[in-house]
Amino acid sequence: MGVPNALPKVSSRVMDVLSDIIGQVTPDASVSAGLDAAGEWCIAFEAPNGIKFNVVTKGTCWLRVEGEPAPIFVAEGDCFLLTRCQGFTLGTDLSLPPLSAQEVFSADQNPARVNEGGAFSLVGGRFAFRSKQAAHLFEGFPVVVHVRGDEPSAPVFRRALEQFVDEARFDRPGGRLIGERLAQIMLVEIVRSHLLSSNRPAPGWLRGLADARISRALSTIHAAPERKWTLSALSHAAGMSRSHFARRFRDVVGVPPLGYLRSWRMLLAFNGLKTTQKRVGEIAQSVGYESESAFSTAFRRVNNISPGTAQRKTGRGVFTERSDKA
Structure with missing residues (x-):
């Protein structure tokens, strides 16, 4: 292909x-x-x-x-x-x-x-x-x-x-x-x-990728999501002042920088729980949480289920029953 x-x-x-x-x-x-x-x-x-x-x-x-x-x-x-x-x-x-x-x-x-x-x-x-x-x-x-x-x-x-x-x-x-x-x-x-294309995306990661400075911060987060990122460190990666970076990131991506980091960590954690045999504590550390308790609280807040429940649930296959047409 x-x-x-x-x-x-x-x-x-x-x-x-x-x-x-x-x-x-x-x-x-x-x-x-x-x-x-x-x-x-x-x-x-x-x-x-x-x-x-x-x-x-x-x-x-x-x-x-x-x-x-x-x-x-x-x-x-x-x-x-x-x-x-x-x-x-x-x-x-x-x-x-x-x-x-x-x-x-x-x-x-x-x-x-x-x-x-x-x-x-x-x-x-x-x-x-x-x-x-x-x-x-x-x-x-x-x-x-x-x-x-x-x-x-x-x-x-x-x-x-x-x-x-x-x-x-x-x-x-x-x-x-x-x-x-x-x-x-x-x-x-x-x-x-x-x-x-020439179309301007709505606020979100897609618009962030199209922004030269914000894309640097996104790349920094994605390269090491487990690190203890601060607003200062991310603004430095973007080559901007803290206040300007915080405003621009929110305007472009739609959420604060550390809010994006938290959401990305939760997605990584969710997929890690579903696709690996790692324990909850190992998953927590892999996405930057030293405390399993703090990780579980954050995970439940975002997903409305505990990490253990997410790990036990089985995913469906990629090809589901034909449920829609055209």
Whole structure:
């Protein structure tokens, strides 16, 4: 699986932080029934649970998302993500009375067909996340992330999605691991595309990566999350005064520097408890807590469960039952 050409506007430091973040996000992913349509049509979809992703494999249509000011024209080769729990409509003519997606996809066929199909098709699925912190990482994304077919990341995204769909439909050895990695690849490509666009992200780590000084502080945190970081040390890494750094970090990332550090530590701890055999005390030390009691209190405050409970719970596989369509 190839990678896009050089990304001249994104430093290696930023990409290291991006790799770090995406590497901690283990999504539960499901593949939707595809859509094959023809003629004039319009379909209304209920709000998805999680991040919805689709690739248009043939034809063109319009996408309208509830609460967004204008519809988006999508064409063959385009990819789009819907990052909020908001209903949406797809169609050649959005003024038509929409069909219900539940009705269109009620038949036991894949892809679902409208007007016998043949002129338009898409495939896609959905990401959900196994922890609240992982889901919060994507709150800074726009409601719709549209990657046009001629953008550098689009071919990689399409190939990853095609293989992702293939792995989901056939129960082959290693399919779960491959599915998780492909899901992460698709997320990385979407973030790369958005970082290189002219669109300004909402406050969050994504905007932080695009800020030269704040990205230095993020890189410092991610390089050694177990260290006893202070506001002075992080402002020094960013090359700013303490007061200016504190204001700018909050404006750009949406939380104070030490609040971001705490959230990142909790995500690392959550994943460590789920994926390793380490004891709670070892996990606590690995994310900068000398006291297991203090760690447990912080963990419960963020996750609403104790570290021990989180460790005992088993995660679901990457390919869940098909629960959403298109």
